[in-house]
Amino acid sequence: MRRIPRLRRPSGLPSTTTNVSRTTIQIQCRHPSCQRQRPTVTTFSTTFSPPSLNRLYSSDRQQTPASSSAPAQEQIQELQPRVADEIISAETGESLDWADEGLTAAREGPYGAPPQRVEAARENDVADPSYLPATTAEGLRKVGGLADWWYRPDNWDVTGDFISFRPREKVVDPVLIEAAVRRAVVEALALREVGSDDELVAVWPMAMSKSDLLGLLNWDVKGTEDGRVTLGGDPSAVAEGLRWKDEDTSAGSDDLAETLTSEEVSALAETWHPSWKTISLTDPRIRFAVTKRVFQLTGQLVPDHQLPSTTTVQALLRVLKKPPKSATLNEEIQKRHPDLLELPNVTVAAKRVTRGDKEKALGRFKIMQEEFKKRDIPGLGHGYARKGKEVRRLKGGT
Amino acid sequence: METRQVLRPLGSLKHTTPSSAVTPVFRSVASRRHQSTTSRTKKALKLPPHPDFLTPQSGQNHVIFNPPAAAPSVYHTPFKFLPKSDPRRQANLSQLLRSSSDLHTSSRSTELPPPMSKLEMRERKYNVTKEQVEEMRQLRAADPATWSVLKLAEKFNCRPYFVMICCKASPEHKEMENKRLEDIKSRWGTIRTKAREERQKRKELLLRGAL
Amino acid sequence: MKRIRIGQLSRQWLATTPARSPTTTTATTTASRVSILLLLSRPAPAPTALHAQIRCQSTTTAITPEAIFDEPESKESKEPPEESASSHQANSPLPSPHPDKALRSAKLASLHARLSLSSKIPLPTLARALVDPSADAHPYFNNANLAYVGASRLQYHTSEWLVTRYPRLPMDIIFAAMKSFAGEPALHRVARSWGVEAAGAPGEEVDPGYLQFAKDKPSVMMHKWGYARAEAKELVKYKWRRGMSSRVVFDDPFGNTIPPKKTNEVEVSDARNTKELLMEDAEKNAHANFVRAVIGAIYLHCGSDTTKTFVKSHILSRQLDLSNLFEFDLPERELTRLCDRENFDPPVARLLSETGRLSRTPVYVVGIYSGRDKLSEAAGANLLVAKRAAAINALKAWYLYSPGHVGLPSDTFAEDAAPWKPAYVDIGEIIS
């Protein structure tokens, strides 16, 4: 089963309920993509200071370093706090303790700032008399530079990554979808049983150990004809599970428990009472809660134009289980109409049949290539010939 | 051709039945529209069918053999050319006997058309003996100018064609004759020479059956 | 047909490889039989993406590999002819598409269906029929053998049909009629009417559905049954006259002389192709060879009666006005000799009707009568022309006599055929 990252709360989403205080976000990133090794970052000064402006002038104007650098210095000082505030206000985290990296340097927000500019000593400040500044570039070694600083991934911290509400990959396996739908229905109805209706529209944490999940799925959910639903377990425990908790759940134990293999689920599916599919979802709050939960768990979004028609779980399943529409007709033919490919007198091409293909099939292509070679015209493409005037004029060329 | 004549009387009997068909009414020429398109010509040519094609009152249908007057096709082999073993010859024999018998009685009712020219009917005389042929050759060889072909034919009372078959003039004479002809032809103008060339072409075309 | 003495013939038919290698061949009986083995025992193809193609086929003949490799490496067949025993990597591109590419070519499948060929004829055979010897000199992969078999069947059916349908045709006219039905120009049109397109140049990447031939390379002219005359060279140099009866014996069914053969090799063989004469019109020859190869393939796979119906429906159903083929020299004399020979009354030209005798455009209708029977009639601008035309018509009427739909000798091949009724055989044309 795909690993559903146990995110406490999608960072980007402003939480709808007012009472949730902006507690500090414990980011346990289980996301495989962010398990990168952290290169040992050399210690550098944490204060972000914009590139100092005093060395902008060419060397011959150095005689007035003091005056020019002083105003520049205030500028920098005054610049520095404002910039820092902006960045910090975007992020609520204070210095984060990287438990496992042991990186001593605290980071300002989600990125590592480039190091402070180090200036070489001036010619006359150098104590060694034999020092002679180089006049040409040969022999000098290129050191440092901030060329690709912002493109190196290790300067960016995962905290900056956007944690989305839906999982990164869509769950396509129909069995898993069915399990997710069942879990969503059970949770929604449990909340309805417990009576905390406003919870229905809240964001529910996904964290649930495998055993609880299996237990939840095993509930004997039955939908009777008159619409009443009997849940097989006690709803309060589930409702409790759906509230955001503050305790710091250890990262290790959960990440394995999450994966539900489709075999297990399909084994479970037989035990389910078929009538659970007749549970009606006509109540909009329930339907919204279920579809929201399913979208959070599997990434499958019920298209808006189909929402009104999903009155029962069966309809919902039918909408969700439909395989994704194939992008190209060629793909569709290979999947759904292989008989067209077996016909001896039919050729189906995946790409456009160009003039070159036709000439190749006719055997004339190699002759044309020879003729081009004789007249030293490039065999393929335009070679030296510029694009046609009309094309350039269309594209606004002079 | 033979078979067509024999069947002709059958066809002509049909015409005697009173043709009750309405003769097509001809509108005055002025009001008639131009037959400039196919549909107009078709409408104008839409005549009532000939009575032959209407089924007679007696109801039983009949064969109409009324071919247009056309050049006989070379693929219709004349009766005389049919080989003995040909089935058509046996089938036709009985009719031939019947028609030939009444021929004698009706004193050659179908008179043969006149010969194309008197030459056709000439009798071959075969009156020239070998010695005369030898003599003719000597005369011709001795003095082709005076003893021309016509003179020799007159002398031996035979056709000039026969004289040309028997004796050949000496090369010099032929040479001189050709030169004379060349002189005549050189005097021809463009029109006459072109006409003669055309005539030569037509002869070749005729031989190829393409005329 | 080819100048092949009977002795040499059997060896040629038996030999599956170039005759010069003195090999004993055990299993195969006819040269065309090779193509069956060729197809049945073709190993699974190397994936086409693989640049190096292995085109080998196993034949049960005990051909000693050395015999193959001692053969001089002819320029055309860049890759040495492989045998199953020694399939090795041929890095140069193949001269013609790999036989197994035929199974995937839609153009070939549609051509196969268009000719409504029976399913017994596999697609690779049709693909092979499309490869001219000038494109691929290797005898196992070009249509020379098939075309040879097809040519003999085609000419047999055409000549038989002509002679029984028009027994009195002069020999020259029969030659011309044979050429107009089964000759190169006619077969070129037949192939084009089947929708066969010519490929720009032969090669491995060409779609097997195209007809592949090379204009600059020598190909194989279908030398039909015939012998090269001893005086062949002089005939060409001094333009000696060839008697008509000598043509019947020596020349090919279309009356053309067989050019003097350069070497005594077998007609259709790999080495032979290098010295073959260059076609004056390679395209027509390639199209014609394709049609013959299809007929050969049908004969090979479906038997003779299917071949006969195929030839009848595709070739003999074409229309030809035989009366246009005649060119007379002295028709009046020939007609009198005819009547004399058949002891009819001597022909007399009679004037049937005339019009405009004094006008600028007179018309005379002259009929020729032998005794009381009218032989023919014709119209002309003057009396002599009319008489000559009438004589020509009379002669045509004589020559073009046809006993109608009489049975063909090949009908008796069928099991339930009726006993053979002798067809009418004419005494012959008037030779003066």
Added chain:
Amino acid sequence: MTVRALERISVGQNGLGAFILQCKKMDIHYCDQSGSSRGMNAFIKSQLSKFASLHPQIEFAVSPRPRKHPVLIGHYINGKQKSICVKNMDSLQVLKKAELLRDASGEKTKRVNKPITSINESVRGVWSPYHGKGMPV
């Protein structure tokens, strides 16, 4: 004096002896993205396999032609082409156009005035003024 022969070539008529369908290839171009090609895509998915199996003698080349309207191009034995743009048509209309291309021959559509077009000589013979009994005036 013997007869000499002239060179002639026999003339074949399609349908006499053997019928060859004139349409030999049909190019079917569609586009995945464009809306006008929706009908053509449906035709390819639903009708084409039946149509192609009914006519094995026609070669079908299905290939995408992005950013262009869907088109059916018929290639004929006389080398000519006929193309029909089937934009915004549903699959049955496209099928009808395909049948139209199948039945067409390469020739341009021409009005046929005479019911019979034949190269045979007429069996009864063509009237000529010089033969027969002459016209009774």
